[in-house]
Amino acid sequence: MAHSARRDSPELPDFSVLKRLARDQLIYLLEQLPGKKDLFIEADLMSPLDRIANVSTLKQHEVDKLYKVEYKPVVSTSDQLCFLIRPRIQTVKWVCDVVNADKAAGKFKRYKIIFTPQKFYACETVLEEQGIFGDVSTDEWAFYLLPLDEDIINLELPEFFRDNFLEGDQRWVRTGGSALHLFHSIYGPFSKVYGIGRCSKMVYESWREQVKEGEQKARQAEVGTVFLIDRDVDFVTPLCSQVVYEGLVDDIFRIKCGCVEFGPDVTSSDKSIKVMLNSQDKVFNEIRNEHFSNVFGFLSQKARNLQTAYDKRRGMDIKQMKTFVSEELKGLKQEHRLLSLHIGASESMMKKKTKQDFQELLKTEHSLLEGFEIRECISFIEEHINRQVSMIESLRLLCLLSLTENGLLPKDYRSLKAQYLQSYGVDHLLTFANLKQLGLLVEQQPGETLTVMESKMGKLVNDKTAGKLTDAFSSLAKKSNFRALSRRLSLVPKSDEEYDLRVPRDMAYIFSGAYIPLSCKLIEQVLERDGWTGLEEVTRLLNGHEFAVTGSNGADLRPQSDAQRIILVMFLGGCTFSEISALRFLGRERGYKFIVLTTAITNSARLIEAMLDNHV
Amino acid sequence: MAFITANWNPLGEAFYRKTELYEMCWNLRDGLRDCLVAAAPYGGPIALLREPHRRSPSSRPQLEIYSASGNSLASFPWKSGPVVQLGWTVNDELLCIQEDGTVLIYDLFGSFKRHFSMGQEVVQSQVLEAKVFHSPYGTGVAIVTGSSRFTLATNIDDLKLRRLPEVPGLQGAPSCWAVLTQDRQTKVLLANGADLFILDNTSCTAVSPPGLSPQVSSIVHMSVSFSYKYLALFTDTGHLWTGSAHLQDKLSEVDTKIRNPPKQMVWCRRPKSQQPSVVLMWDRLLLVAGVCNDIIQFPVEEQCVCVGELDGVRVVSSSRQELLQEVPLVCQEIFKIASMAPGALLLEAHREYEKCSQKADEYLREIKEQSMLGEAVRQCVEAAGHEYDIQTQKTLLRAASFGKCFLTDFSPDSFVATCRELRVLNAVREAGVGLPLTHSQFKQMTVQVLIDRLVYRQFYPLAIEICRYLKTPDYQGVSRVLKHWASCKVQQKDLSDEAIARAVCLKVGDSAGVSYSHIAAKAYECGRTELAIKLLDYEARSGEQVPLLLKMKRSQLALSKAVESGDTDLVYTVVTYLKNEMNRGDFFMTLRNQPVALSLYRQFCKLQEQDTLKDLYNQDDDHQELANYYVTASYREKRLESRLSVLQSAVDEYNKAKNEFAAKATEDEMRLLRFQRKLDDEKGAGLLGLSLQATMEALLALGLHKQAEQLYRDFRVPDKRYWWLKLKSLAEKEEWEELEKFSKSKKSPIGYLPFVEVCMKRHNKHEAKKYVSKVPPEQKVKAHLAVGDLEGAADAAIERRSEAEMGRCLLVAPPPTGC
Structure with a gap:
């Protein structure tokens, strides 16, 4: 299809400076340990590092050998060891083991830990507890922003999602704030900031604080608008199968x-x-x-x-x-x-x-999104579990069912859980506890039984009229938040029209025309309304925490200026490629340019895997 | 005006003048007789200790501190041991060096700050003499003890005592000595009779000054210049030898014709000095001996003290204070009688101009003809800076301003700066403030230090005015003053917490660079915890609030502030602190009220302290989490028995949490584990740890149908699941007969389409066809298609009259040939 972008759409800023910045800082840090040294790199930092500095650059700065952190005793002969790691307790403990082993063997070496993007107090506590605080020098490599593409910037922090949303551990909030601050100091000043979600609000506040502390220079803004969104505002979208x-x-x-x-x-x-x-x-x-x-x-x-x-x-x-x-x-x-x-x-x-099963899977997903033939969906999921098609996929479908139906009926909840445990082992009790904690898979509270009626009716009528019937029912009583949101924002296009995927009408094309991603729809609505006015009902259903701040430090407020139409969308907890595609589509339609800043690229599998408790 | 040169005295080619600075405000009954006096340079304060050696317990000596103009700052009876020497640090702190080697430090207002000792051995041998000296490293102290040993401390704020080597042949105190700072080293120069020695860290070297007359039998006094570059020696023959402090060159030797040693001897020079000199003071005589062998004599009426300055010598007596200095070259040029220097001419021109005389024009022309007007203005501006008399300053500046009008491209900066600086200097020279700084001293000292000095003396409004007037950046100026003011304010005991907090907030407001936590810390130091907390509320940065709150033992408040800040590292700091400070129960209770802190701590425990985690859940009666904890823990147990017992704990906790489902599931798991164990023991099946499904699969694969059946019944496995399982397993092993038997065992709960599909997966069309007939009508088409029976499918579709299904048939059908 011909994606003719609007001719007046603004140019994206150049992000290569971020790479340069990170590289120069890393080199500076490496130079702090003069002489030949071996560099140990945390496994999941390997690829990001590769985007910043290649091996020859590292060699130029006297890095002798490169190793991956593998939680095993090291075989390095160098007398200077440098560790480039994430601030994780587990890794720090491993470094402690390495140092203590050397000490026990009577070897004296110099050690340096470079934490990226920042170090946590807890890491230092571990060094202290293990008695090597004095033997190791530590540094921070403020490598927050990795430009993945011309419009995607990644923090590469997959654990952000679980730590923040499941464990309630807010240690990454400041990281988010710092990342935004870094972006702001290069491409800002922002004149409009919108956001929704608790974490977004905290990140916003952390950023404001850092702006206040630092000095300000009047600059021409390259990016003027920011939208912050928590992943838990919209779980449905990342749990759907991607078809873009x-x-x-x-x-x-x-x-x-x-x-x-x-x-x-x-x-x-x-x-x-x-x-x-x-x-x-x-x-x-x-x-x-x-x-x-x-x-x-x-x-x-x-x-x-x-x-x-x-x-x-x-x-x-x-x-x-x-x-x-x-x-x-x-x-x-x-x-x-x-x-x-x-x-x-x-x-x-x-x-x-x-293959047939994929088609059926998609059909089930679409039914769930539209909210009819729920019984059939449940039996499909049941069969899916029984046949052990896929551990992750089954959970994904269960979560989708729960999210769209606002929880499972107690009877279904129990039987599906029991069957899942039979298929994949009882340790998934913990997985279910996690999913419940996060609200991904919950039991329906009594008094919300209408959906059962609906599905029964759906079964009886068993055709498209069911959809209309459901409509009638759901307007009667309290029902699933997702349903209400879907109606209010018309996320599910009317299914009786043919959707030509070659010429997409709206963002729903990324899900074969079955569903407009909630996250992107929110962004569209807020940008259109220049704030949250008129969306009160929506934000109430999303548990609030929305905010909109306009005008600060003399930034350019003219709505037509280019900077105003370049919008930074920050996903806290990750975003999917489908969402990015949807935003690109929206940008083309409206003459915006979106830049996605995310803590990680996620998809349904990663999201579910983050909920598993892997006990070593 | 004509009298400006009245107090000038020629010395060689230069002039020296003695300018009165103050009529002293103090009222000293006995003058400066029998006093230990210390006056700090740069117009610093003066300390007096009366009759330090009277050692009767009934009459204690009085320690008095005055500003340079003689305003009393403090006065108190001296209660400690006998004092050998007083001195001032660069920070305007008073050092009192006692006989026993203890050095007590007081501030400007006489409150005791701290003390240190010059070494243990000094207590025995006693301090004979001591000197306080200043160097780039700070203020130092040097002593010589009764055992003739020297001890040095180069910087009293970073105390490192250095005991210098022994001096051969020295008994008691040397005849005279001085401290030198050379080549980044501090040394002692001492004379023992006619012998001179230099003592450094490691050695004692005998030296001899070049060209010192041989008949000298003793050097009785010595003095080092302000910059440590020059040395003056006074000999018993009445000769004054001057030379470089390196003892390489001699400058001159003057015969003073006075044999008894002077009471004080001080270098008097200035930067770019033409005629440096040494000021010697006897009881009745002040002698200025120039290096050019010329001398000036001043009679002295009362006891005086000389204070060496950067650019002169201050002479303090009980009635007044004077500045003795070489007249700066530029002043000489302007004011010297019959001077034709451009500055002098400009001054004259301006004077005529004010008289409305046309001579002004003549003078101006004369300067302009030599194109020296710029120079003339510069001279007047510079000279104004050097003059102490306000009237003279004005005259000179007016002349400069007048001359400036005839210049087109003259930069006004120096003129403006001098005007401003003089205004500031005149303000601080006021007797009420009492900082008699010269312009050169001010330049050397910098505004920042001047502000500091004013702040030490608590002249806050003046300091602020000066900052604003000089447009010092807030960060270095007003804010700094306010910070000191507030720190001082919180110490006012007579005001209520509320009033002080309000006053501080009102004044300080949001001034950049003033840290409320700093002020609060001061308040806490003074024991005003409540005030400190009130002040901390104004602190914007939580990172600053929290440590102080912890110090004040307000841990709850600290924790909630840390949580508010959103800085998890800060929260964590508090949590670690609390963990060590509180008992476990209280600690957990505190955490419970702060969910953010609690989850942080939990995260840490999960990785570091599993047992603490259990205690945490126990404390909270969180049975659900506790049970989950046990489930996790069970996977760490290697032995089955312990694993089962941990799981049993999980079951108990699940029951307590009223989570029957989980309890049941866990019980099932235990049953399954026992079952697996039994089979493993009997058949070596390797089942332990598998899920129920996997176990059944494994059993079927091993052909243990009976056991699989047993599990199916015992665990109430849904029929559908079991059928799927068995179906797959049989097909995989291609036991087609078994499969057929199974299909007939009872009506299939999963229908018969799966049978068809399973067979087809194994490419067994023959078997698959057997089941097609059993498939219910609505799936028939699918089934036929699956086995590739297009005709059958079409028939079924027609039978069902379903267009959609017909369509599906057509889709797979090969394109019609022929027509």
């Missing part, structure tokens, strides 16, 4: 730090290939936001175009040939390589996703 290309790739192959590893079934050779997925990849850039059903058509068209471009060679004279080889051929080759990869990936996905 980039999201689907993430669901199936797992994109790690903007990079995906395609296995042999994709590359049609015997080795895996790592591919960077970002806007630099021309082929990918054009299909990333497309509904999967369009991708194949697009790719084959592309292949034909490519062939034509190759075919130009025929009938060229020597001179033309020369320019062709020097100017175009390389690009074509590159494009060819990428194209074949993406075709491979699409085929592999096709194989998995066009």
